[in-house]
Amino acid sequence: MKVHQERGWPNNAEEAIAIQQQLRKQVITTDDFGTVKYVAGVDAAYIEGDSITRAAVVVLSFPDLQVKDSAIATRPTSFPYVPGFLSFREVPAVLDALAKLSIAPDLILCDGQGIAHPHRFGLACHLGVLTEIPTIGAAKTLLIGKHAELPLERGSWQPLIDNGETIGAVLRTQKGVKPMYVSGGHRVSLPSAIDYVLRCAAKYRLPETTRMADRLSR
DNA sequence: GCGACAG
DNA sequence: ATCTTGTCGC
Numbered sequence: 001m002k003v004h005q006e007r008g009w010p011n012n013a014e015e016a017i018a019i020q021q022q023l024r025k026q027v028i029t030t031d032d033f034g035t036v037k038y039v040a041g042v043d044a045a046y047i048e049g050d051s052i053t054r055a056a057v058v059v060l061s062f063p064d065l066q067v068k069d070s071a072i073a074t075r076p077t078s079f080p081y082v083p084g085f086l087s088f089r090e091v092p093a094v095l096d097a098l099a100k101l102s103i104a105p106d107l108i109l110c111d112g113q114g115i116a117h118p119h120r121f122g123l124a125c126h127l128g129v130l131t132e133i134p135t136i137g138a139a140k141t142l143l144i145g146k147h148a149e150l151p152l153e154r155g156s157w158q159p160l161i162d163n164g165e166t167i168g169a170v171l172r173t174q175k176g177v178k179p180m181y182v183s184g185g186h187r188v189s190l191p192s193a194i195d196y197v198l199r200c201a202a203k204y205r206l207p208e209t210t211r212m213a214d215r216l217s218r
Numbered sequence: 219g220c221g222a223c224a225g
Numbered sequence: 226a227t228c229t230t231g232t233c234g235c
Contacts, residue, residue, distance in 0.1 A: 087224095111225070139225085142223090143223070144222085
C-alpha cells in the first residue's frame with residue numbers, strides 16, 4: 001500500500017514533545033470509518049542489542065480473523081526507549097512494513113497506548129495520523145490513569161481516568177485474565193475501540209492481530 | 219524530593 | 226523489548 005514516507009524525526013525528547021503537541025491536533029476522537037473488512041496488527045522487536053528494529057504487520061479478514069497478508073521491515077533503531085515516546089522508536093519500521101502490504105487494512109490495532117497517554121498522543125495516535133488509517137491502542141500494561149477494579153468475566157470494563165478525564169478503558173478480554181488497556185488511536189471512538197479489541201481477542205487475552213504480528217516480528 | 223514509567 | 230529455569234495451577 002501507499003505510505004507517505006517523508007517525515008521529520010526528532011533527535012531528542014524536546015523535539016519529540018514539540019512534534020507530539022503539533023500532531024495531536026490532528027487526532028480524530030470520533031468514529032470515522034466504514035465497513036471493516038481487514039484488520040491489521042503491528043508489533044516490533046529489537047535485535048543486535050538495541051541497534052536494529054524489526055517491525056511486523058499482519059492483515060486479518062474481519063470478523064473471521066484469517067491471515068490474508070503480512071510484511072516485515074528492518075531498519076536501524078531510530079530512537080531510544082523513553083516512556084511516553086515509544087512511537088518515535090517503533091513507527092519508522094512499522095511504516096516500512098505497511099508500505100510492503102498488498103492489502104491496505106481498514107483498521108489497525110497497536111501494541112501500545114492511543115489517547116491514554118501523558119500528552120494524549122500514544123503510539124496508536126501517531127501511526128494513525130501519519131497513515132490516516134483508523135487505529136486503536138491496545139496495551140498490555142498501564143502507562144497512565146487510574147481505574148476501579150473490574151469483574152472477572154470476559155467483556156467487563158472500567159473507564160481509565162486521568163485528571164478527571166476518561167482517556168480509555170481497562171478491558172477484560174477473557175475470563176480471569178489480566179485486563180488490557182484500550183483507547184482510541186485515530187478516527188476511532190472509545191466504545192468502538194473496546195468493541196473491536198473484544199472481537200479480535202476471540203480466544204486469548206491478546207487480540208489475534210497482535211499475536212500474529214508478535215509471532216512474525218520474532 | 220519520591221515514585222511511576224506503553225514496548 | 227530482552228535476558229532466562231523452574232514452577233504453580235487448571
